[in-house]
Amino acid sequence: MPQSSAARSERRAERSLGALSSLVLVLITAMCLFVLLKAWPSFSHNGPMWFGWGGNVDDQLAAIFNSPANPAKWDYTIRTWPILYATALLTIVSVAIGIVVSTLAAVFIVEFAPPSVKRVVSPVVRLLAAVPSVIYGLIGILVLVPFVGNHLIGDGRKNSVTFVVQLSGASLGVAVVILTLMITPIMIAIIADALRAVPNGWKEGALALGANRWRVMWTVVVRSARPAIIAAAVIAAARAIGEGIMLAMVSGSVGFAPNPLDGITFVFEPLRPYAATIVDNAEGLSVKPFGQTIYAMAAVLLFASLMLSLGGTLAKRPLRKYGVRL
Amino acid sequence: MNSPTPLPPIKRIDPSRAPKVVDPRHDTLGAADAIAAAVAPGSSNRVERMRIDDLSIAYGTKPAVRNVTLPVREGEVLALIGPSGCGKTTLLRSLNRLTELTDTAVATGSITLNGDDIHALEATDLRRRVSMVFQQPNPFPMSIFDNVAYAIREQAARRPSKSALAPLVREALEDAGLWDEVGDNLDHPALRLSGGQQQRLCIARALASKPEVLLMDEPCSALDPKSTEIIEELITRLREKVAIVIVTHNLQQAHRVGDNVAFMYLGELVEYGTVEQVFNAPRAERTQNYVGGVFG
Ligand SMILES: Nc1ncnc2c1ncn2[C@@H]1O[C@H](COP(=O)(O)OP(=O)(O)O)[C@@H](O)[C@H]1O
Ligand SMILES: [Mg+2]
Numbered sequence: 001m002p003q004s005s006a007a008r009s010e011r012r013a014e015r016s017l018g019a020l021s022s023l024v025l026v027l028i029t030a031m032c033l034f035v036l037l038k039a040w041p042s043f044s045h046n047g048p049m050w051f052g053w054g055g056n057v058d059d060q061l062a063a064i065f066n067s068p069a070n071p072a073k074w075d076y077t078i079r080t081w082p083i084l085y086a087t088a089l090l091t092i093v094s095v096a097i098g099i100v101v102s103t104l105a106a107v108f109i110v111e112f113a114p115p116s117v118k119r120v121v122s123p124v125v126r127l128l129a130a131v132p133s134v135i136y137g138l139i140g141i142l143v144l145v146p147f148v149g150n151h152l153i154g155d156g157r158k159n160s161v162t163f164v165v166q167l168s169g170a171s172l173g174v175a176v177v178i179l180t181l182m183i184t185p186i187m188i189a190i191i192a193d194a195l196r197a198v199p200n201g202w203k204e205g206a207l208a209l210g211a212n213r214w215r216v217m218w219t220v221v222v223r224s225a226r227p228a229i230i231a232a233a234v235i236a237a238a239r240a241i242g243e244g245i246m247l248a249m250v251s252g253s254v255g256f257a258p259n260p261l262d263g264i265t266f267v268f269e270p271l272r273p274y275a276a277t278i279v280d281n282a283e284g285l286s287v288k289p290f291g292q293t294i295y296a297m298a299a300v301l302l303f304a305s306l307m308l309s310l311g312g313t314l315a316k317r318p319l320r321k322y323g324v325r326l
Numbered sequence: 327m328n329s330p331t332p333l334p335p336i337k338r339i340d341p342s343r344a345p346k347v348v349d350p351r352h353d354t355l356g357a358a359d360a361i362a363a364a365v366a367p368g369s370s371n372r373v374e375r376m377r378i379d380d381l382s383i384a385y386g387t388k389p390a391v392r393n394v395t396l397p398v399r400e401g402e403v404l405a406l407i408g409p410s411g412c413g414k415t416t417l418l419r420s421l422n423r424l425t426e427l428t429d430t431a432v433a434t435g436s437i438t439l440n441g442d443d444i445h446a447l448e449a450t451d452l453r454r455r456v457s458m459v460f461q462q463p464n465p466f467p468m469s470i471f472d473n474v475a476y477a478i479r480e481q482a483a484r485r486p487s488k489s490a491l492a493p494l495v496r497e498a499l500e501d502a503g504l505w506d507e508v509g510d511n512l513d514h515p516a517l518r519l520s521g522g523q524q525q526r527l528c529i530a531r532a533l534a535s536k537p538e539v540l541l542m543d544e545p546c547s548a549l550d551p552k553s554t555e556i557i558e559e560l561i562t563r564l565r566e567k568v569a570i571v572i573v574t575h576n577l578q579q580a581h582r583v584g585d586n587v588a589f590m591y592l593g594e595l596v597e598y599g600t601v602e603q604v605f606n607a608p609r610a611e612r613t614q615n616y617v618g619g620v621f622g
Binding site: 199201202204205206207208209210211212215219220223224321322323 | 422424427449450451452453454457458460462464465466467468469476477480481515516517518528531532535
């Protein structure tokens, strides 16, 4: 019977899809467990102070790398606060700027740009979203870092912090600029798609109630695209948190926590997030305690991305109530 | 009738569906004078809210409305009827300048609101005074309260408090006959309401800014018979508060809710008069063919 065979093939498809997604789940769980297992000695030796503040984190990493051969004397002591702080600072600042910029850009592209501009801009944005991060890193290190180092940071400023940290141009400011440039195109693409999907009837309805075009944009169109803005922010934050290579190139790669109290100098101070730390130290993984420390950083990144997607889902939930779509 | 040649009959109309009339010829058959007198100012003692004068609208080079003159009076429901594509929606949307959203639309002639040219008003101001209900219910993805309060909030210089809005929202919902059903659940999502409730919410939303004229473009065509009946009763009640222009392709509906009926055909106004006159004693032969036989 054709019907029963169709039903059977449907069941089979269902079963194989189920098996496939279970397999993916198992693999992800296994990966998390593996990383956590590898990371455990570093966490257990330091306790909560693993995230804490104290000493120079780069010196601590060096000491771990130079641990004596005797496993009983392995050094694990690390206080990763500057790295945690750098990761959070870079991600939060660039995603915050990215949300504002990409929402405005998407509104412009979808609602206000003349058709000729629309035709050009949309594919360009998608193309930019696909540019590999190393390219952004190269542009940063070849163009922006020397420019900032030679023209924006005066000798006076360099001397003012000379005993604390060296200002080369690779800095928080450059890292934020490049990181924002890198994550904005994908955000624009996601938000613009959502804006385009807002039913015309809502826009006309609002216009017919006497709202002007800008108000319609904010009160109806962008409002109903909020879940997409959250989704875009989550994807962008995930990219930003996990970005290692580009940030290793332009952040200065120093385990330093830029201090906002330094005023403008704050922007020119170097830093290094977890992902860049992993990239920079990949060749040291064969030293057991060092490898375990690096794995601990990977575990933190894994946990952070899990939290991100969970947070995004939770943030979207209240919006769903009113039928706001993604 | 002083028709030289009788027009070919128009295909019989199923009143619940828009008829497709394929006949490029048209002629008001000498009824023109009587109709011109009926649409002229001063033909009624009621106050004129809006006056459409010699209005023509074209999309690019394609005319959609041709030389239409019509009054919209206080306390009356004006029903616009005519086969699909004859320009009813275009005419209606020109009354609150929504046609301006279509780049290709060109209009000549004049439309006034209480004697003022509507193009001399701010579009936002005009649209609060001449508000609109669409064919498809289009509540915003917000709470019922926020939907109804939308126009008031947009109108206000400073953001009004919820407690200041509450009585206005309630009044609008009562006027739209929806208060009894949703009064306890104002924070519920508007999109969860049934289709008929959504349309009444849209009516409440349009009434909240206390408009002088309410435009309705086939407001029941997406609704079930029960909801249609509720909305027709509502229209009959609302005419005391606000001048109503309703587009409908349903002749029975025009008969039930209309005080005056305008029949359009291929962009032209073919017939205008009271509902009794248009349905029982149409002046133009085209109208006879269109409405004839539907009643009695
Ligand atoms: N946005 C538009 N662009 C071009 N032509 C249009 C547009 N809207 C309507 N028309 C044309 O104008 C004529 C009148 O349309 P419409 O006012 O919608 O008629 P009705 O509401 O009576 O069905 C139709 O021939 C239609 O194809
Ligand atoms: Mg229409």
